[in-house]
Amino acid sequence: MQPIKSPAFFLGREEKGLISFGSGTPDLPPPKEVFKVLPHYHAFKYGLVQGQVNLRTDLSKEHPGSNFNDFVITNGASEALDLSIRYIAQQGGKKILIARPYFFAYPELIELAGMKPVFTDLVDGYIDLADFAQKLEECDGAIINSPGNPSGTVQSHKTMREIEKLSKDLDKWIISDEVYKDIIYVKDNYQLKGNKIIRVDSFSKTYDMTGYRIGYIYSKNKDVISNAVQMKSATSLNTSILSQQMAHAATKVHKKYVKDHIKIWKKRRDYMYEGLQKLGLETWKPDGAFYILAKMKNPYKVMMDLYYKHKVVVFNGEWFGAPDKIRFSYALDIPEIEEGLKRLKRYLRK
Numbered sequence: 001m002q003p004i005k006s007p008a009f010f011l012g013r014e015e016k017g018l019i020s021f022g023s024g025t026p027d028l029p030p031p032k033e034v035f036k037v038l039p040h041y042h043a044f045k046y047g048l049v050q051g052q053v054n055l056r057t058d059l060s061k062e063h064p065g066s067n068f069n070d071f072v073i074t075n076g077a078s079e080a081l082d083l084s085i086r087y088i089a090q091q092g093g094k095k096i097l098i099a100r101p102y103f104f105a106y107p108e109l110i111e112l113a114g115m116k117p118v119f120t121d122l123v124d125g126y127i128d129l130a131d132f133a134q135k136l137e138e139c140d141g142a143i144i145n146s147p148g149n150p151s152g153t154v155q156s157h158k159t160m161r162e163i164e165k166l167s168k169d170l171d172k173w174i175i176s177d178e179v180y181k182d183i184i185y186v187k188d189n190y191q192l193k194g195n196k197i198i199r200v201d202s203f204s205k206t207y208d209m210t211g212y213r214i215g216y217i218y219s220k221n222k223d224v225i226s227n228a229v230q231m232k233s234a235t236s237l238n239t240s241i242l243s244q245q246m247a248h249a250a251t252k253v254h255k256k257y258v259k260d261h262i263k264i265w266k267k268r269r270d271y272m273y274e275g276l277q278k279l280g281l282e283t284w285k286p287d288g289a290f291y292i293l294a295k296m297k298n299p300y301k302v303m304m305d306l307y308y309k310h311k312v313v314v315f316n317g318e319w320f321g322a323p324d325k326i327r328f329s330y331a332l333d334i335p336e337i338e339e340g341l342k343r344l345k346r347y348l349r350k
């Protein structure tokens with residue numbers, strides 16, 4: 001049995017009969033308008049490093065108070081996070097606060113930028129504001145992720161407003177990772193504003209376009225934008241011009257597409273949550289995104305057994321700073337969820 005050290009082991013892996021509650025890749029197709037671009041698009045030269053003007057203009061229409069100069073189009077939210085974190089390091093930043101359990105890439109990105117992650121523990125998925133505020137004082141900034149991966153929680157407006165105020169009063173950077181902002185079941189999400197707010201988002205989850213790698217930074221801070229473009233000029237240059245035109249086509253169907261998909265995600269969320277409850281697993285009901293954390297002893301062994309003996313993928317909670325949990329993604333259809341839960345039941349019975 002080959003050891004499994006990170007989510008990268010499972011990314012892009014397809015095996016017959018495998019049920020994957022692993023990576024957060026939606027199985028639903030992107031809007032069909034996206035594919036209409038393909039037969040007609042013949043551009044092939046370098047594009048603008050900051051991103052094509054039509055896509056940035058689309059985004060400015062979705063973000064009141066913005067204009068197309070406030071965006072940088074990136075290779076997914078992943079590059080947007082990397083550029084934002086490195087920007088803070090360039091400004092002399094040493095420590096970044098993150099809420100635990102966290103998206104697995106945060107600590108590594110912070111360390112790659114030469115900084116140190118500092119942790120504040122979520123309480124049943126929610127930010128403990130007193131602890132957050134106290135720890136933010138010793139840090140240069142924080143990353144907020146609402147709706148969260150792997151928590152599935154949406155932070156309250158009160159919490160988000162308080163964080164916005166802390167950013168202003170303490171003069172701290174806040175990177176707001178909003179890749180799940182359109183996948184919310186219970187309440188709306190509050191979007192942070194301010195001179196030290198860097199919003200990171202992508203087309204991966206909203207439009208089911210993970211493989212096309214379109215993300216972006218949105219900030220009203222001109223220095224953030226110009227530095228991100230400068231760094232990108234030395235690393236990846238422009239984001240795929242073809243994918244940007246596919247994203248441009250996707251924005252034309254935003255509202256209806258998102259609304260229809262929420263119904264599907266919500267059904268899956270309910271099915272998954274109830275299924276895990278019936279198996280007696282301790283979980284909380286997600287407010288958004290498409291992940292559920294379940295309490296489990298020895299998550300590494302559970303992940304290995306489930307994959308090698310039952311052909312089921314789950315993620316080790318240790319990767320997310322939750323060593324007493326496993327993470328399920330429910331980005332798969334109900335018959336597959338049903339089969340996966342059956343296999344899980346068989347395993348747990350043993």
Ligand SMILES: Cc1ncc(COP(=O)(O)O)c(C=O)c1O
Binds near residue numbers: 177
């Ligand atoms: C919280 C969070 N941020 C960022 C990303 C990266 O997204 P992208 O595919 O846009 O790079 C993911 C992907 O799963 C995620 O869950």
